[in-house]
Amino acid sequence: MNAPVKPDAFRVDTSPAPDPAAPIIRFAQIGKTYPSRDGQGAVAALSGIDLDVPKGAIVGVIGRSGAGKSTLIRLVNGLERATSGRLLIEGEDVTGLTEAGWRSRRRATGMIFQHFNLLSSRTVFDNVALPLEIAGTPKAEIEDKVARLLDLVGLADKRGRYPAELSGGQKQRVGIARALATDPKVLLCDEATSALDPETTRSILALLRQVNRDLGITILLITHEIPVIKEICDRVAVIEDGRIVEEGDVFTVLTRPQHPTTARFVEAVTGVELPAYLEGRIRKEARPGDQTVLRITFTGENATAPVISRLSSTIGVDVNILAGRIDAIAGKPFGSLLVSVPTREPELAAVLGALNGLELKAEVIGHVS
Numbered sequence: 557m558n559a560p561v562k563p564d565a566f567r568v569d570t571s572p573a574p575d576p577a578a579p580i581i582r583f584a585q586i587g588k589t590y591p592s593r594d595g596q597g598a599v600a601a602l603s604g605i606d607l608d609v610p611k612g613a614i615v616g617v618i619g620r621s622g623a624g625k626s627t628l629i630r631l632v633n634g635l636e637r638a639t640s641g642r643l644l645i646e647g648e649d650v651t652g653l654t655e656a657g658w659r660s661r662r663r664a665t666g667m668i669f670q671h672f673n674l675l676s677s678r679t680v681f682d683n684v685a686l687p688l689e690i691a692g693t694p695k696a697e698i699e700d701k702v703a704r705l706l707d708l709v710g711l712a713d714k715r716g717r718y719p720a721e722l723s724g725g726q727k728q729r730v731g732i733a734r735a736l737a738t739d740p741k742v743l744l745c746d747e748a749t750s751a752l753d754p755e756t757t758r759s760i761l762a763l764l765r766q767v768n769r770d771l772g773i774t775i776l777l778i779t780h781e782i783p784v785i786k787e788i789c790d791r792v793a794v795i796e797d798g799r800i801v802e803e804g805d806v807f808t809v810l811t812r813p814q815h816p817t818t819a820r821f822v823e824a825v826t827g828v829e830l831p832a833y834l835e836g837r838i839r840k841e842a843r844p845g846d847q848t849v850l851r852i853t854f855t856g857e858n859a860t861a862p863v864i865s866r867l868s869s870t871i872g873v874d875v876n877i878l879a880g881r882i883d884a885i886a887g888k889p890f891g892s893l894l895v896s897v898p899t900r901e902p903e904l905a906a907v908l909g910a911l912n913g914l915e916l917k918a919e920v921i922g923h924v925s
């Protein structure tokens with residue numbers, strides 16, 4: 557026998573079907589002005605921000621101190637309110653949401669912080685349990701969920717410890733477990749690795765990547781460190797003076813930065829200085845028998861090894877590598893190499909021609925004997 561049909565089954569749903577391709581967060585012409593701290597006038601922290609955060613992506617916002625990063629991220633969980641524009645989360649316009657509306661919305665958004673924000677008087681277990689207690693979750697369910705979360709972040713054996721007994725990386729793992737307790741769809745990361753050493757940073761970023769991939773949680777992070785962007789983000793927005801000056805997929809933005817601010821951030825990881833022993837010896841004018849120092853910039857399209865070996869084997873020129881900083885994004889090299897090659901012709905012209913043919917940027921830095 558068929559199950560009795562509930563009256564609701566005949567009700568036609570007239571609300572528009574959710575668009576699976578729609579961004580999970582959309583900033584549309586968002587502006588935020590604070591009254592200035594001295595009470596005289598106003599500070600425009602954000603102006604005309606247009607930014608989409610695709611569902612399931614990891615999006616990074618990078619900028620220097622005061623650029624507006626914290627303000628931007630704090631809008632997403634209602635800790636700040638926009639003064640103009642519209643903010644949409646999961647298609648819902650949250651711009652005018654009341655505090656009560658935000659209270660339930662915040663459950664769909666976890667957040668982690670630079671200084672972890674753990675309660676020192678609570679154990680690891682109790683810190684992670686806190687959002688569940690606030691939500692009125694039954695005790696047995698809390699026990700089960702917190703145990704699973706501590707497993708996920710690799711802290712099952714630390715459940716009875718207090719924050720003061722943990723390393724920075726372990727504290728951030730507690731922060732991540734706590735942020736995931738309410739099954740958020742979005743995780744906001746506010747400079748989450750800025751207080752950590754490089755190795756711990758890598759392990760936390762790997763955990764965030766795992767959370768994104770395995771749990772399908774969208775991540776919006778803010779940082780002033782380009783390695784963080786390079787390591788885990790799919791997309792990046794560069795913010796300066798409250799405006800987004802460049803935005804796109806990480807590979808394109810990092811390998812072909814269009815804005816000077818982006819270029820400066822990228823240079824910090826790919827730029828290479830002239831070695832100290834050459835600094836005093838480098839000259840503008842070439843003399844007979846000199847070596848020419850070139851900076852070759854790799855933008856991800858050409859592998860470094862074939863380039864160098866091609867110069868040596870096919871053109872018959874000896875290439876000395878003086879310094880280099882080559883990184884990889886999506887398995888493709890990007891960075892720069894300082895090399896020296898003979899100044900005499902036709903070798904130098906052949907080298908520059910070959911590099912040009914490979915669409916590599918080559919700059920003459922100077923000459924050394």
Ligand SMILES: Nc1ncnc2c1ncn2[C@@H]1O[C@H](COP(=O)(O)OP(=O)(O)OP(=O)(O)O)[C@@H](O)[C@H]1O
Nearest residue numbers: 590591592593599601620621622623624625626627
């Ligand atoms: N509550 C506030 N009252 C007044 N001005 C503020 C307030 N919060 C931020 N600002 C100002 O807004 C601008 C953007 O600040 P915000 O903290 O968003 O930048 P940020 O990029 O996160 O900087 P940092 O990395 O130093 O935290 C700055 O000029 C800042 O001084």
